[in-house]
Amino acid sequence: MTANPCFERWLAERLEGLAPGIRSEAERWTRILRDGGPRSLPRRVGTVWLYFNRVRPALLEWSNPYDHLREVTRVDVLTYTKALHGHKRRDQLVALRSLFTWARRNGLIFRNPTSRIKVGQYEYAVLQPLVPAQVRRSVAAATTPATRLILALAAVQAARVARIANLMLDDLDIGNRRLTIAGRARPLDALTLKLVLDWLEYRRRRWSNTANLHLLINNQTATKTSRAGNHWISAAMRGQDATLERLRVDRQLEEALTHGPDPLHLAEVFGLDEKTAMRYADSARALLEQAAEQHLRRNLLDRDAP
Incomplete structure (x- = not known):
């Protein structure tokens, strides 16, 4: 894979402080995560960052008494994870299991010290809706035809x-007001349709001779046929409370609150898998129950007031 200076700088910084043998093994694992191998597919750079950042605290701790991963025992793993709780324990165990499974498969260790250590069920917090002020700030940050359309597609x-x-x-069917996203046709609401038309007009005037068939293009991709990068797509909302990801989540939560916490409905509308749809439904149910309790409490207080 072509060298990525940003990735190389990040990796060099994160490897600092590790014992030489552990450093070498962790570096090989990290590069396999990114590039893939004979028995593994390449991961997204963001996923690689997450995995390494999650194992690094343990590797730093073990770098004091040890020089190689093969010296780490099951007791070491249990002792380290004993102080962790909830999602932090789960996330670090999952990443450590990935590291030691790779090391065992490649003959770097004799026994996987994470084997038979239960990760535990992930306890999701109740999803919370965005507040109007957060959404307004993101809307104000969308100042170009492209960013306004991007915001609408997420929100x-x-x-x-x-x-x-x-x-x-x-993927656009303007005549029938339909938009196909990931193979699923969806109706185009009036707002999104207007923003689509505004963008198409701007696109036609700005890059009239482009051969790029992607809906969203920029100065770099207008002369190619490749898609714009995720970084460019999300740039305008970066730093906002209502990022594109939070706007997407908020839209799905709003659907669950408006139409009832029905996971089948959510799966049909958004193409969610069963587990994700149930998470949104559970969060909506908890929020609705909380709102009902607060309403009842206010009524009781009003009734008892002199």
């Missing part, structure tokens, strides 16, 4: 950043 159509970037002109 109204609940489209992920990568799916927004992958949209093609053929």
